[in-house]
Amino acid sequence: MHDCSTDETMSYISLKELEEHNGSDKRSSWIVLYGQVYDITSFINLHPGGNILQYATGIADATCLFESYHSKSSIKKCQALLMKHGKYLGELSIETESKCKYVMNTYDDGTILDSTNFYCTLRNRVDVYLEKNYGGRHAFQWIYQTEAVLTLILYCLTTYYKSFKNSYFAAVCLGVIMARMGFLMHSGNHCGISSNPYWNRFVGFFMDIIGSSHYTWTYEHQIAHHTTPNEYHKDNDCEIGDPLFRFHPLISDVEQTNKDNSKKTSARFRIYIRRYQHILVPILMSIGFFKWTINDIEFLIKSKGGNIRLATKIHVIMSTLITKMLWLIIHVIVPYVYYGGKYTLVTLIIFMVIGAYYLENIFIVNHIQENLQTPMIHVDNRRSLHWAIHQVYTTANWKSNSYLATFISGGLNHQIEHHLFPSMNIYLYPVISQIVQEECYKFGLPYHNYTSFTTAWLDMFYYLKKLGNRNTNLDHLQ
Numbered sequence: 001m002h003d004c005s006t007d008e009t010m011s012y013i014s015l016k017e018l019e020e021h022n023g024s025d026k027r028s029s030w031i032v033l034y035g036q037v038y039d040i041t042s043f044i045n046l047h048p049g050g051n052i053l054q055y056a057t058g059i060a061d062a063t064c065l066f067e068s069y070h071s072k073s074s075i076k077k078c079q080a081l082l083m084k085h086g087k088y089l090g091e092l093s094i095e096t097e098s099k100c101k102y103v104m105n106t107y108d109d110g111t112i113l114d115s116t117n118f119y120c121t122l123r124n125r126v127d128v129y130l131e132k133n134y135g136g137r138h139a140f141q142w143i144y145q146t147e148a149v150l151t152l153i154l155y156c157l158t159t160y161y162k163s164f165k166n167s168y169f170a171a172v173c174l175g176v177i178m179a180r181m182g183f184l185m186h187s188g189n190h191c192g193i194s195s196n197p198y199w200n201r202f203v204g205f206f207m208d209i210i211g212s213s214h215y216t217w218t219y220e221h222q223i224a225h226h227t228t229p230n231e232y233h234k235d236n237d238c239e240i241g242d243p244l245f246r247f248h249p250l251i252s253d254v255e256q257t258n259k260d261n262s263k264k265t266s267a268r269f270r271i272y273i274r275r276y277q278h279i280l281v282p283i284l285m286s287i288g289f290f291k292w293t294i295n296d297i298e299f300l301i302k303s304k305g306g307n308i309r310l311a312t313k314i315h316v317i318m319s320t321l322i323t324k325m326l327w328l329i330i331h332v333i334v335p336y337v338y339y340g341g342k343y344t345l346v347t348l349i350i351f352m353v354i355g356a357y358y359l360e361n362i363f364i365v366n367h368i369q370e371n372l373q374t375p376m377i378h379v380d381n382r383r384s385l386h387w388a389i390h391q392v393y394t395t396a397n398w399k400s401n402s403y404l405a406t407f408i409s410g411g412l413n414h415q416i417e418h419h420l421f422p423s424m425n426i427y428l429y430p431v432i433s434q435i436v437q438e439e440c441y442k443f444g445l446p447y448h449n450y451t452s453f454t455t456a457w458l459d460m461f462y463y464l465k466k467l468g469n470r471n472t473n474l475d476h477l478q
């Protein structure tokens, strides 16, 4: 990386300035690694890992993505490439809170061991082990590629029978297949399907085939969620349902500054609803697919999705609109013309609800749990945690080491391994989980692993209930 000690006059770049260089149409692309800002416009299209690099530009800290996506042996190549083609611009301004995220690895109050070498040690062990025994992070990629192609064929067949052949059974199967497409696109957009970036792009596009947008999803998931899991005002996933529901302890019952009566009523309504959120959330999960299909358009138009800014790209907006139109024609207009409104509505509800239930139940248990917060949640300087330690604290597995659970959940049962090595083939997670557990233990870090999906789900349910029933007080509004 750039040696700042030789700089006579250091330049500082503000977060605002950085955000303007996020690779939007006609804008350049800047990336922040280890607090240093680089202009990578000239080689962004030459990146050997493919176009995933575009998402990491214009964000406050891409160190987590940089470290977690490259193997031990790749990192040196990356640094050489960056030195050759990237232009060092300066340091990210000191006022930018995220800057210190990488620099310090221990809590300010010293309550935890110095874990500076946790990720380095772990990654070296994992990569050496995989290289020696399996030939690298993409072993078994042919299995995953075959699974992707077969799933796509099944999607086309079930869609055909549902939309053109009046089959309710096909609608049920389509729901399951849609969820499987969701797991696959998750791996594709994480570059986990293959060492070939085109395969990853192809499978990542499954998200658009099922009616959503891989572009907005990648920003929300890769940037907002993966770099800052369970962090309030950063990770969109811990704010789903807000203001109605509370998935995170820092979500307030009331708007602090507000004193007028209408808001007081809405705060009361919220408190009332939250009391039953553990019942309502599992019911409302059913509309997840409908929500995604519509939300994407809003995100693209506003260039913003929750806590994250999106780079505006006209060709992406156009292609998203086209794929959504095609989805609408195939799943709504065609069955409506052939079989009428009732059939269309019922089959739409069947496959959208089954798909959403399968997918959402799997991913909701990995982060929404009582014990999944960094220890200093109420203290601002918790950002001093190294990103990998943050991931371990805020993530839970269920049924680690089970290949069946890995297949059923698309690898999401190994959420800890996934957050530490997002681009690894999911079928290697059971292989490395023993190493991850051992290193967590050595460094005094937790390794949350539920013995079954049911225990994880029930704990999530009770935690939602607890969060919803938290003592609340409206007095200060008066």
Ligand code: HEM
Binding pocket: 031, 040, 047, 048, 049, 050, 052, 053, 056, 062, 065, 066, 069, 070, 071, 073, 074, 077, 078, 079, 081, 082, 086, 137, 190, 191, 194, 195, 196, 423
């Ligand atoms: C400016 C920063 C970066 C540089 C210079 C860079 C450079 C490279 C290089 C040289 C490789 C080939 C490695 C090899 O052949 O062993 C590579 C692969 C890759 N990069 Fe990057 N990269 C950067 C940032 C990122 C970021 C931020 C991400 C993720 C968001 C990413 C994702 C990947 C992926 C997925 C691969 C393929 C790895 C594989 O097949 O296992 N890169 N990158």
